[in-house]
Amino acid sequence: MKNQDIYSTIHGITPRIAYFSMEIGLRVDLPTYSGGLGVLAGDTIKAAADHHLPFVAVTLLYREGYFRQHLDAEGNQTEEAVEWNPADLLTELGEITINVEIAGRTVALRPWLYLVEGLEGGRVPVFFLDSDLPENTPEDRRLTARLYGGDRRYRLSQEIILGIGGRRLVNFLGYRKILNYHLNEGHAALLTLELLNRYRRPIEETWDPDKVWDSESVRRQCVFTTHTPVPAGHDRFDYGLVEELLGDFIPIEVLQRFAGADNLNLTTLALNLCRHTNAVSKCHQLVSRWMFPGYPIKSVTNGVHSPSWTAPEFQQLYDRYLPDWRRDNALLRNAIAIPDIELFEAHQAVKRRLFQYIEKHCRVTFDPKVLTLGFARRATPYKRATLLFSDPERLDHITREQGPLQIVMAGKAHPHDEPGKELIREIFRARQQLKETVTIIYLENYDISLGALLTAGVDLWLNTPARPLEASGTSGMKAAHNGVPNFSVLDGWWIEGWIENKTGWAIGPPPTCKEGPSPEANALDAEDLYNKLETRIVPTYYRDRPAWIEIMRQAISFNASFFNTYRMLMEYYMNIYRF
Numbered sequence: 001m002k003n004q005d006i007y008s009t010i011h012g013i014t015p016r017i018a019y020f021s022m023e024i025g026l027r028v029d030l031p032t033y034s035g036g037l038g039v040l041a042g043d044t045i046k047a048a049a050d051h052h053l054p055f056v057a058v059t060l061l062y063r064e065g066y067f068r069q070h071l072d073a074e075g076n077q078t079e080e081a082v083e084w085n086p087a088d089l090l091t092e093l094g095e096i097t098i099n100v101e102i103a104g105r106t107v108a109l110r111p112w113l114y115l116v117e118g119l120e121g122g123r124v125p126v127f128f129l130d131s132d133l134p135e136n137t138p139e140d141r142r143l144t145a146r147l148y149g150g151d152r153r154y155r156l157s158q159e160i161i162l163g164i165g166g167r168r169l170v171n172f173l174g175y176r177k178i179l180n181y182h183l184n185e186g187h188a189a190l191l192t193l194e195l196l197n198r199y200r201r202p203i204e205e206t207w208d209p210d211k212v213w214d215s216e217s218v219r220r221q222c223v224f225t226t227h228t229p230v231p232a233g234h235d236r237f238d239y240g241l242v243e244e245l246l247g248d249f250i251p252i253e254v255l256q257r258f259a260g261a262d263n264l265n266l267t268t269l270a271l272n273l274c275r276h277t278n279a280v281s282k283c284h285q286l287v288s289r290w291m292f293p294g295y296p297i298k299s300v301t302n303g304v305h306s307p308s309w310t311a312p313e314f315q316q317l318y319d320r321y322l323p324d325w326r327r328d329n330a331l332l333r334n335a336i337a338i339p340d341i342e343l344f345e346a347h348q349a350v351k352r353r354l355f356q357y358i359e360k361h362c363r364v365t366f367d368p369k370v371l372t373l374g375f376a377r378r379a380t381p382y383k384r385a386t387l388l389f390s391d392p393e394r395l396d397h398i399t400r401e402q403g404p405l406q407i408v409m410a411g412k413a414h415p416h417d418e419p420g421k422e423l424i425r426e427i428f429r430a431r432q433q434l435k436e437t438v439t440i441i442y443l444e445n446y447d448i449s450l451g452a453l454l455t456a457g458v459d460l461w462l463n464t465p466a467r468p469l470e471a472s473g474t475s476g477m478k479a480a481h482n483g484v485p486n487f488s489v490l491d492g493w494w495i496e497g498w499i500e501n502k503t504g505w506a507i508g509p510p511p512t513c514k515e516g517p518s519p520e521a522n523a524l525d526a527e528d529l530y531n532k533l534e535t536r537i538v539p540t541y542y543r544d545r546p547a548w549i550e551i552m553r554q555a556i557s558f559n560a561s562f563f564n565t566y567r568m569l570m571e572y573y574m575n576i577y578r579f
Helices: 006-011 036-050 152-172 191-198 215-221 239-246 252-259 266-273 282-291 312-321 329-337 340-362 392-401 418-433 448-457 475-480 519-543 545-560 565-575
Strands: 017-021 055-060 068-071 077-080 098-102 105-117 123-130 180-184 222-225 276-279 371-376 405-410 438-443 460-463 486-489 504-507
Touching: 017 036, 017 152, 036 055, 036 105, 036 123, 036 180, 036 565, 055 152, 098 152, 105 152, 123 152, 152 191, 152 239, 180 191, 191 215, 191 222, 191 252, 191 266, 215 222, 215 266, 222 266, 239 252, 252 266, 276 282, 312 329, 312 340, 329 545, 329 565, 340 438, 340 448, 340 545, 371 448, 371 519, 392 405, 392 438, 392 519, 405 448, 418 438, 448 475, 460 475, 475 486, 475 545, 486 519, 504 519, 519 545
Parallel strands: 017 055, 017 180, 055 123, 180 222, 222 276, 371 405, 371 460, 405 438, 460 486, 486 504
Antiparallel strands: 068 077, 098 105, 105 123
């Protein structure tokens, strides 16, 4: 299909939105994601297919995936490459080769195609760029080997492939009517440089540098979603490295105008060369405006793809009482019509499935009658995975006086994040310390499949990030789709979804933009966590079952009906994208 519009050939619609993301999580056996950013991208694409939006998506092919996690008896994490064969899931477009220049070498890229099919025949093509080609050097063949692997040089090389190579692929495929290049995080920001070169006027025509570099034409086509309030999440590169890898692609003085005087900041580049920037929750909007003053950053709160994250038991329940909920997720608000007994029985069925998984993989038996807390996040210090265990004696007291607890945890630490790995070891030590009163398990290899089972199968979803470092969070939204209440720090999406004692419970006070991790905040949040467990949550679960079921129902009605990709994409469609 050389030089043909593949999307039009497949579907008969010309795409107007090109969605670029460093990671995309579509299914568990397609290991091209590490966590929330990639899963959000996958959910967005699925929703676009469901609703026939004219999308095309671009990412990288990671032959070694992110990594498989192994934990020993003390909680020490080791990693190994993921083994998978792209040809089992994707179609290699062997007749297409895209070239980019990296460090003075021509790097050849080949796209692989995956078609995401929606509920009613809609399709979105996703292209995975691969540098593992025989014409490349051994070093360049590994540039797309592993997600978030290697050093700064490796990361910048991957971002050249995504942004510059991805834009060239879109052009090669004949997508001439793209009106919206959507940058899902700053990793794709080099796309704007490729466009800037496209609109560059010959120097002979004008001496005005603003007219040579037609940034306004670039801005008209680009929109940007920023996902992190954590400074380390905004990629920066020394201009010496940039010049080494990009050469004279764009003069450094031009880069400094758009990306920062001291180093190339990809977020700053995107902010300056996109017509629209949004954060991923209302709270994150305030934090982002504080981090990047002077930019008119707006917000579109994230959502999750409802059919993907609703357990089969609840899908069957919704099919009976909420017909057409898959197409119109807002119908979940009518969960108030579901009888108590059926709602609780559906949850208990998912809970038993989770416990069967735990028994099979961990040889630990959980009791389905016991209140079970779930926590699954990337293991890194600001997520505060150990806040629940900061006072083991208090936790022991709560279980002896109010009722037993079971705790299921999961999450990977980045291979280079030693403090994150230490958090996992701390949890294993807490498990040993509390083994007489609290059953605690830490599951390996948190992925899409385990995430779906875990968020649906526990009784209460726990989230304890340091304020205001949770941009949005989506695991709690997935829990809500299955009638699981949230018990979370007031940050990210939860500020918008929280109704105390109705959809769940808050931990600690609301955030301020400049607040960050501190021993004082940790102590206050831990005290509030223990107090609500002891006086509200555990007693309600064991002694007022109708009240607990009503909170489950409200979690579906208020939270799941709004925090979904159907609503999220409609906001993009109505307020941001151009057609």
